[in-house]
Amino acid sequence: MELKAISSPVFQKSEPVLKSQNLQEDTSKAEASVTVKPTKEKLEKVISAMNDMLKPSQTSTKFVLHEKLNEYYVQIVDETTKEVVKEIPNKKFLDMYSEMIDFMGIFVDKKI
Template identity: 80%
Template sequence: MKVELQTISSPVFSKSEPVLKSQNQQEPTPKAEASAQVKPTKDQLEKVIDAMNDMLKPAPTSSKFVLHEKLNDYYVQIVDQVTQEVVKEIPNKKFLDMYAEMIDFMGIFVDKKI
């Protein structure tokens, strides 16, 4: 919790006094007070809870290690078991392809004999 020191000048006192003010505290607004008083219905709570439970269900995915041929190194694919679609690659295969091409390009100047 951060605390900020502010000076407030008062018309009653001639000198200003330091006052501690927390940055996490906010002045209650009439709109915030009105929304705090409204209670959700049972149906609304059930809908929100069902939506949260659906969000928290694990997705049917599996991981697969794949060998990148040019780099001779492995990367991970996250595959959806239902559709067999690749959801994510770690690191990205396009990035690895680009890296392999850069190594080949630099190898022209460094590694190969003329």
């Protein structure tokens, strides 16, 4: 008795499709890894849209620049009391992170 390999046209046709899907996934991963900073105009449009959405809850959003890190963080402000309800990420965390960077700079940035 002799065994013969069975080739199915379904498997042969599906292999190129899977390879092309893998290429598409690889390109989408590569595109996702490239970060583009939004322009100030785009940020303002997004912020105004978010504020319009938050009006019924009497809150608004505010983007604040952290001076040492030169990065923005979000504040959610109660409109009636003007109190900051939440910060994303927390400003204290950003302050701690910038201090850690400064501390590590003592060992790394300076020549001995």
